Amino acid sequence: HQGEGDRWGRVEPALWGSMGAPGPTIQSLWPQAPIKESLISLSDEDTNKQAVESFRVLMQFMGDQPKPRGKNDLELLYELLKLCREENLRDEIYCQVIKQVTCHPQPEHCTRGWNLLSLLTGCFSPSATLMPYVIKFLQNSGSSQELARNSQEHLQRTVKYGGRQRLPSLGEIQAFLKGQGMRSLLIHLPGGVDYRTTIQTFTVAAEVVEELCRQMGITDPQEMQEFALFLIKKEGESLLVRPLLPHEYLNSVVEQDTSLHSRRLIWETPLHFDNPTYITTHYKQVLRDYLQGKLLVNPQADTQLARLAALQHLCPRQDMLNYLPKPLRGHVNIPIIKKLIDQELRQLQVYNSQEAQISFIEAVSQLPLFGYTVYVVLRVSQMALPGPSLLGLNHQHLIVMDPCSQKQCCSITLKDLHRLHLLSPLESEGPPGLELNYGSADNPQTIWFELLKAQELMHTIVFLTDRVGEGMKRGRGPSQVQV
Template identity: 75%
Template sequence: MLFILPAALMQFMGDQSKPRGKDELDLLYKLLKLCQEKDLRDEMYCQVIKQITGHPKPEHCARGWSLLSLFTGFFPPSTTLMPYVTKFLQDSGPSQELAQRSQQHLQRTVKYGGRQRLPQPGEIRAFLKGQAVRLIVIHLPGGVDYRTNVQTFTVAGEVLEEMCGQMGITDPQEVQEFALFLIKGEGELVRPLWPHEYLNAVVVNQNISVHSRRLSWETPLHFDHPVYTGTHYAQVLRDYLQGKLMGRAPADTQLAQLAALQHLGRASKSPPSEQDMLDYIPKTLQWQVNMDIIKSLTGQELRQLQGHSPQDAQISFIEAMRQLPLFGYTVYVVLRVSKLVLPGPALLGLNRQHLVLMDPTSQKMCCSIALKDLQRLHLLSPLEPNGAPGLELNYGSADSPQTIWLELPQAQELHHTIIFLLDGSASSAQWFQWPSLS
């Protein structure tokens, strides 16, 4: 293999003629595939640096630098060679822009591990033309879109930190409470992105969208930025209206107060209509309440809340939701649970510490499992035709192992999210490999 490297390198740079029927893209893939073998990487670094040092032809030298800039984003040199490569890039940086980029790419590779899969041909062509910047849209709760430019070696954690900064979030601990999610198609695959994942490696076609939401609520909330307030309100409101925060109807006055806050949050100047009132009550509760009474009480609440701004109303709504038992959890509706006999679906709450199951009728917590006690997760096929898939959880100590299975449509998403919340430790990451998105 060693004798192939110099020839392919010089052919790519234009110092030797290309083989018949081969273009620079073919040669570049050949070089990158060769260097997927760890034993060849140091040789490749040495050959490229040797070839571009003092090269008499600027155009050919620029191709060599492009290759080195790309290579540093995929594969690190050995610890023995690293100081020499770093010194070369630092010495070349003042006069060579691609040396500065190579330094940045190499720093990312050392920190995040480098891109694991080779890019599609279109991305490589854009990189070689200096057109590696790509627009990605991140969809936040409430219909807010955050647009940002990513490059060949941009990782999810960098984009998440940038997005949070635009919402006034500067505490690193709070940034970690948000996550980017990939959604394939209409939801056939939903999974969180690890901070070290390279966005261009996973957002590979138009059938994949990127979303963001808050997963943990441990850091104190601060409503000092309108987008921060609006996205938090939209996320909490969505869970409330889907019936994920309460299972049974509270007092009429509480429902009316929440309806009034929603109406004010819309900045509506007119009284709520019949349709508005339906929109303000969770669908799971509408059959349990007298809508005429709720509408009358809502009118009284609105008169008392005169002078509240839409943002004040949204903050008050969130504060009211914080009193509910499942606030701060990511909530799923579970159709069936082994070991538990419930009159209907249960609500499952998930945060960084534990998983809980609540009977929505009695609002009683039926089960709590610490995530640190989980030993194994296993996806189950539907038990019945057209049924929902399942997730089996093995937990507890070796002396007292326990098993529980859950049946829910979002079993795969729950599976991915549990592993993500385990912080990607070596012990948990080995349980599961993310499925291909192509």
């Protein structure tokens, strides 16, 4: 078989026959002795020596050769996975493992080889040349049906999501070999609701998001992409908060000192209220942003404030003052608000809790910053603002608004972003900053923002630009910005 230069100049014909490709049929491929040269023709002598050594390690792991003193099965397996990081060895090791598990006379040894192949397919993809042969081999492996099916699923995931960038830990591999690769994972939803799920060695963030969406009755793939998992991890005295990209493998990022939270990040798909879980989840998220003052309301808009408070009152009941956005509680006439709330409650007495939640979401959706992820910005370069401003970020652009006048001070389209740069605090113990480079080649622009959550903002922009990149077929902007 010829292709990809001279490295494919020689592959054993019998091996191709076993994988469903043209080649003679043979009774057994399993060798009793180590190979003396690579299965694939490798032009580099050192790489060829590595290939011969990898086969020896493979036989030692499978039990076909004695283990070297001081090394156990786990160390041998990890050694093979580390060798697969070298792209010029990856196809060779794929072929070696397939050769060893084909017609192997000892089932226990053969199972070890299949476990390795299952890990291999979950971490690394073979070349485009080898891929169809690997797929055909897995499809034809009836004698190891379950193991072959697992490998097929892992390979499909690797092709779709790119494979695990970080190898599984030794402890994770040991659990995988024992058939204990599943683990429980807790997801925190808006409003203090928790959702528990189960993940496996090669589960990615997109799969958990899809599961959460199905619980809310969401079936549209485009709408599913509007939700994200946020990783929160303690780093010294501060917290790292960032959305996980869809292709990130959860076992690579979720550790003991981390937690996962889910929320809607993009609000492009029209809302629909046909599922109780959907309604409650969206209500809790919108309510949290509203009460934190991230959705701008004029303090003089007494009727609007009263209606939103009354709708909350029809859900869980609490003190009336807690229904108002925190920044406005000292700037409104409380007796007038309470009187208006009583009037609204008389009109809304026929509403049940779920109807009130829907009406609240619909009312809040008319506010200026609805659908944005909002951050409090302390300073903006080249702008003289009277106080802290609000930075709103959605899938299309970034805006800055003066919360007092509710006037937009700045707008940057995400597709015009070129580079993000995290800045050290300007003052000791001050907040960090984030510098943005954007604009055209003829008119480059630079702006920086000083805010406590600069790192979170940077990661969220990267996530959204990645989502925008996936939407290019629908006529949107470019892929990721440089960080």
